[in-house]
Amino acid sequence: MFKERAGLIVWISDLKAAKSLERYGSIHYISKKMSYVAMYVNAAGLEDTTKAIQKLSFVKKIERSYRTEIKTEYNSNVPDKTAFYSY
Known part of the structure; x- marks a missing residue:
């Protein structure tokens, strides 16, 4: 679907x-102060689009976002300390 x-x-x-970058993908944010554009492009043609x-x-420069490669599911192996602090 997506x-x-x-x-x-x-x-x-x-x-x-x-x-004019809208024809390459969808623009998410334009920073006027720092002069950058955050945008999303089709991952299948990423290399051709960046060229x-x-x-x-x-x-000036293009940086790729590594957000999709970062683990977003967390597990808690730390014991719960709420019982220690409750009276």
Whole structure:
């Protein structure tokens, strides 16, 4: 149903030209102060998309987000201390 997405942080030099990145994927956030764009692109064509974005004149650097590779399920092996502190 949903396509696999990958997150990109694109550092830019021109904020007005940042809107043109919408044709490569969906823009999540544009930082005016720090001049970057957080966006999601199709994971199947990630390498081709990053090469195409890098060729744009206003793009300084592209960083890939590793959020999908971080473990988000946690287990608690630490014993519960609520019984110790209750009277």
